[in-house]
Amino acid sequence: MSQTQRPLELILARNLMSALSTPAFLVDEGGLLVFYNEAAGMLLGKRFEEVGTVGADEWGAMFGPFDEGGEPIPYDELPLVAAVRDGRPAHAEFEIRSTDGTMHEVEASAFPILTAHGTRGAIAVFWPCAEDGAGPSSNGAAAR
Amino acid sequence: MKVRLWGTRGSVPSPGPETIRYGGNTSCVGVTLSDGSLLALDAGTGIRNLGLSLPEEPTRLHILLTHLHLDHIQGLVFFAPAFRPRTEIVIWGPASPEASLRDRIARYISAPLSPVEVRELPCDVSFRHTPEAEWEIGPARIRAASVAHRGPTLGYRIDDGDSSLAYIPDHEPALGADLETLDEDWISGFALAQDASLLIHDGQYSDAEYPDHLGWGHSSLSHALAFARRTGAERTVLFHHDPLHSDERLDRLGGEARERWSTIGGDPDRIELGVEGGEYELRSLGASARAPAQPV
Numbered sequence: 530m531s532q533t534q535r536p537l538e539l540i541l542a543r544n545l546m547s548a549l550s551t552p553a554f555l556v557d558e559g560g561l562l563v564f565y566n567e568a569a570g571m572l573l574g575k576r577f578e579e580v581g582t583v584g585a586d587e588w589g590a591m592f593g594p595f596d597e598g599g600e601p602i603p604y605d606e607l608p609l610v611a612a613v614r615d616g617r618p619a620h621a622e623f624e625i626r627s628t629d630g631t632m633h634e635v636e637a638s639a640f641p642i643l644t645a646h647g648t649r650g651a652i653a654v655f656w657p658c659a660e661d662g663a664g665p666s667s668n669g670a671a672a673r
Numbered sequence: 674m675k676v677r678l679w680g681t682r683g684s685v686p687s688p689g690p691e692t693i694r695y696g697g698n699t700s701c702v703g704v705t706l707s708d709g710s711l712l713a714l715d716a717g718t719g720i721r722n723l724g725l726s727l728p729e730e731p732t733r734l735h736i737l738l739t740h741l742h743l744d745h746i747q748g749l750v751f752f753a754p755a756f757r758p759r760t761e762i763v764i765w766g767p768a769s770p771e772a773s774l775r776d777r778i779a780r781y782i783s784a785p786l787s788p789v790e791v792r793e794l795p796c797d798v799s800f801r802h803t804p805e806a807e808w809e810i811g812p813a814r815i816r817a818a819s820v821a822h823r824g825p826t827l828g829y830r831i832d833d834g835d836s837s838l839a840y841i842p843d844h845e846p847a848l849g850a851d852l853e854t855l856d857e858d859w860i861s862g863f864a865l866a867q868d869a870s871l872l873i874h875d876g877q878y879s880d881a882e883y884p885d886h887l888g889w890g891h892s893s894l895s896h897a898l899a900f901a902r903r904t905g906a907e908r909t910v911l912f913h914h915d916p917l918h919s920d921e922r923l924d925r926l927g928g929e930a931r932e933r934w935s936t937i938g939g940d941p942d943r944i945e946l947g948v949e950g951g952e953y954e955l956r957s958l959g960a961s962a963r964a965p966a967q968p969v
Contacts (some may be wrong), residue, residue, distance in 0.1 A: 532865035533858040533864075534818065534858055534863055535858050535859055536819070536821060537818070537819035537821060537861055538819075540821070540859055540860075540861050541849075541861075542848075542850030543819065543850075543859060544848060544850050545849065547849060548849055549851075645768045645769070645770055646805050
C-alpha cells in the first residue's frame, strides 16, 4: 500500500486554494512547499506544475524572498515555516522575485493546520502591499 | 476473508416494495477474517440482521465505524449481541477534539432518542479511537484514514493474507478536484483503495443528480468510476444507494456503470451495485484483474 498519501487536511486545503483568486501556498508538516495555486503562479511567473515540490535552497534561488535591504530571508524564517514549527499564526512583509525579475512587495499571513494528530502543515496567503500593483487585486492594503 | 453486505442504503432506511432487491437497510458490512474473527463495518440498520445471524454463545467482535452520522450507527441499539452479557464488543471510530467516541455515541444511545443508555448495555463494550498507524485484529492488518466527507470520517483497509478490502462508503474525493489528472497522493482515500481485492465505495448519485448535491459528501457515478480506475481496485461495489433510488433506477445505474467500465477496457463483471445479502470471498487475482488504464 502506498505510504505517500497526503493527509486529508492538506488535500482539502489544496482543493480550496485551487478555487481561490488570492495567491496561496501550502507546506507539509516538514515545512516543504507542496503546492501553490494559480494566483500565486501568476505572481511568481511560473505555475506550480512547472516548479513542483522543491527544497528550500532551490526555492530561495528562484523567488527569494528578500528583506527590505535586498538580503535573502532564510527559508525557516518565512511565516509558513514558522507557522508549522511553532503551531501559531505568523505574518511578515517581504519582497519576492518573479521569473521575469520583477520584485513584488507582499504581506504574507500563515496559519498552521492543526488536527487531532498534530500539525499537518500550514497555509500562507499573500497580499500585495498597497504600492505594489501585482496580484489579482489591489485590496491587499485593507488587510494591513 | 469473507464479506457480506447487510445494509447498502445511504442516508435513511428505505424499506418498501420498490427497494426490495437492493435493500433498504443502511450501511453495514460483515467481514469474517481467515481465523474466523468477525468485524462489522458500520452499524447502520443492517447490523440488526447481522446480530440476529450470530449464535448466542460468547462472542467477541469489532465494530469499525467510519463516522457517526445516523445511517452508520442507528442499528447499534438493535444489535442483539450488545444485550448479551457474555459478548465483548470493541467499537472503533474517528477521534474528535470535541468529545470522546463513547460520549459522542452516547448522544444517540441515551434519552430521549434511546430507551437504554450506553452504561446499561449488558455486553462488555469498549470504545477506541482509530490510531494513525496500522494495527492488527486477529490475522488482519487494519488501516484507517480520514477521507473527504462532512465531519470527521474514516475509510478502512483490511488486509488478511494476500487479499484486501477497502471500505469507503461516504466519500466525495472529487470535491474541488479533478480525479483524472490529480497526482495519486493528492486523491482522498487513494492509499486505502490502491490495488484492493475489493473496493466498496460511495456511488450515491447519478451524474445528473450530483450538481444539486455538490459538497454533500458523496460521489457521482463518474467520480466513483474514476476513483476505482485510478486506484486499480480489482473489483468495485458501488454502495450507499440514495434512498430515492428504486430497484429499477439502480438497475439502470448499474447497467450504465458496467457499460462505461467495459467501454474503457474494464471487465464489466468487476463493477456492480451492492445488493443487501451480497457475499464475496476475497482472494487476490493479481494485476490482470485490475482496473483499466484509460480515463472513464
